[in-house]
Amino acid sequence: MNYFLTYTVYVLILSVLMGISTWKLFKKMGYSPLLAFVPFYNYFIVLKETNHPKWWAILSYLPIVGPIMMSVFHLYLMKKFGKTLFKDQLLTVILPFIYMATVNYSKDVELEDENDLYLTEEEKNSKKKDTFIGSITFAVVFATIIHVFFTQPFGIPTGSMERTLLVGDFLFVNKWSYGYRLPMRPLAIPFLQGTILDTGEKGNPKDDPKSYVEGVKLPYERIFQFNKPQRNDVVVFNYPRDSVHTSIDRKDPYVKRLVAVAGDTFEMRNGRLFVNGKPETVLGDQEVQHSFTVNTGTQLDIPALYNTYGFLPVREAQTNTGFEYTFQGLTDKTAKDIKSLPNVVDMRENIFPKDSGTVSHKLNAEKNAYTKSIDTTQSIFPINKPWNQDFYGPLKIPKKGDVVAINQETLPEYQWIISQYEHNKLENKNGKIFINGKETSQYTIQQDYYMMVGDNRDASLDARFFGFVPEENIVGKPMFTWMSVQGAFKDSSSSYQAPLKVRWERMFKATNTGDANKTSYWWIAVMILVLFFGWEYFVKLFRKKKTEEDL
Known part of the structure; x- marks a missing residue:
């Protein structure tokens, strides 16, 4: 309203x-x-x-x-x-x-x-x-x-959703999947998401010229919400911890799999995902991957492996006895095939030890837990837990109406919800917590939250690092891949750059069905083109005829 x-x-x-x-x-x-x-x-x-x-x-x-x-x-x-x-x-x-x-x-x-x-x-x-x-x-x-x-184009620049969505896939996202989120910055340059241009690493991203007028703004509102996000949906959402853009709909778009909805309990055990105490349901079009280290006596033929298996982000290093390869994104089948190669000496899955935390967890633990200056690419969420991406949780996903306890232990889990996502004034003074000026020990959640995790579990910046995704940040569901180009984006996680080529077999195929064999929508694309150019032809013909009659 x-x-x-x-x-x-x-x-x-x-x-x-x-x-x-x-x-x-x-x-x-x-x-x-x-x-x-x-x-x-x-x-x-x-x-x-x-x-x-x-x-x-x-x-x-x-x-x-x-x-x-x-x-x-x-x-x-x-x-x-x-x-x-x-x-x-x-x-x-x-x-x-x-x-x-x-x-x-x-x-x-x-x-x-x-x-x-x-x-x-x-x-x-x-x-x-x-x-x-x-x-x-x-x-x-x-x-x-x-x-x-209606719909927004979206490119896949990273391998966090391999092999469900490939690097170089270009999608159309249905903005009405979960109700239409009305624009919050009405005065903006069309087709640009956040900034007009990137000033580079030397500049401050916050100073980059924006593609919208920040001062002219509208509050969050979603209309015709007949469906809620469901577990296992592939979802496009605005990155909640984007500090460059204050407007929700102008934050960077991310795509992940929704693994746990509001009210669920999320957990990672030995690199495997569990929801409500049960192993995750893997859909037909989903291929879960993990990171492996491979030691060989001689060099592997990486281009040949790439041609056989597709996406293979890899780091290569020479050792005293041969070569060491770190793969981020091997399925169980691909890992088994590589292990059987004759020049492979040994192969192990890379798993963080339980309760080992992350690189930055130990540093953050020494500081006050209440802070807004957290590097979410390195810090596990919440920062006061000794969790890592392979041993994580259990973590309860907040649901609208939940009354949660607020204290020094739980504050890192809920501080962004209270202060940033639900726009309250939060203060932590002398061991006491104040919300909007009143000392409190509990808080009522005002909207649903979700856990978004990439299918490529060991190469994904996801909710294990940046935390819960608010419902207001959700854009919609990818509908289909309209273009797919291998090598379109440089993969910083790999020492091997894939050759440039169009993946014709992926074009105009549905992306969110859960089925292994996806439907092609070539006929719809052709029909739209025929209608567009046919309409234009008949309009010109009608105008020409009308002009001749007037003369």
Whole structure:
């Protein structure tokens, strides 16, 4: 409800600005000046008077799409009053309400005669150019609507979900899988997630230019949530510990498998995953992998192994007796095959000892447990436990309505939930805990949380490190792979770079069915292309016929 109230306020503010800067222009067009203040209808009139499709008016106040369409409509209006020079168009786009107000209150502004019979050849060419630019603009707007409100493309740059999702897979994500999460930064550059460009390792990521206006924001709201995330779903979500972007929907997108839902108990025993005390259910399209160290007498033919088994991130080192290889991502079958190679001396699975913690756990344990400066790529969650990625838990996943005990022992587990995800003021002073200024020993969870873990268990930055994923961070489910390119992303975890090639067999196949043999959607892709180009052909044919009849 807060979302729609805030959104209404934004719409009213923009409508008032539109009215103040254009009411005289509406009067000159023969309309009541008050109509310039009416949301949507003011742009309906502009489109009607400039001979453009009137239904475009419904796009005028939509998040992200609206600012683009408003700029287009403002240009149409200014052109109707003779403001066609480049400087006029530039000022209309960058200072819309200010420039339109100067035109509005000008004494000599008059309507332009748009009758084609009186246009010069140069003016006719200019009109054709405007029509072409308008077509390109609307194509961009249409793509933006699809991107913002329906489905979003997503690439797989790392091997954390091998071999279910491969490095170089490009997916379409269904934003309606678990209800549609409304945009929280309505003023943004289309198609860009967080930043416009990366300034590099030397710069501070927080200083990178953002692709959205941080000051114009809307609260979290999800509509039409008919389904909740289910155990074993492959899910795209915004990385909860992203410190660069404060807006939830602008944080970096991650893809993992949802292994434990709200209310479940998650545990890792000797590198194997357990939920509610039972071994995980492995689906048909899921291949769980682990890390192995292999010692050989002579070098392995890594390119040949890659061609046979696919993804094989590997580190190679020469030893006194031969060579040592560390593989991150071997299935049980692949490990068995490699072990049987004649030049393999021995092979062992890499398992952290129980209660050994992580590299940074011992350092963090010496500090105050309540801290926000945790490197989640090195620290296990929560930081006061001697767990590691192979021996982890048991950990109960918080559920909406749960009343949890808050003390010095449990605070590292719940501090991000209380302070960051549910936006309370949390203080830990003199051994006492305060929430919103009141000393407390318990807290009621306000939303569901989830445990997201990669199928490639030993090469995955997942919930074992960054903790619970709030429901508000969930984007949706991948639908299908529309493109797959081996070697598209450089693998920093491997000393071997795979050759570049297109994986045709993976294209337009479903990604989230749980079945080993996935359905191909080539026929849908072809149908969409036929409909798109066929529609465009018939529209041009209709317009040509109508023009001939008018003559």
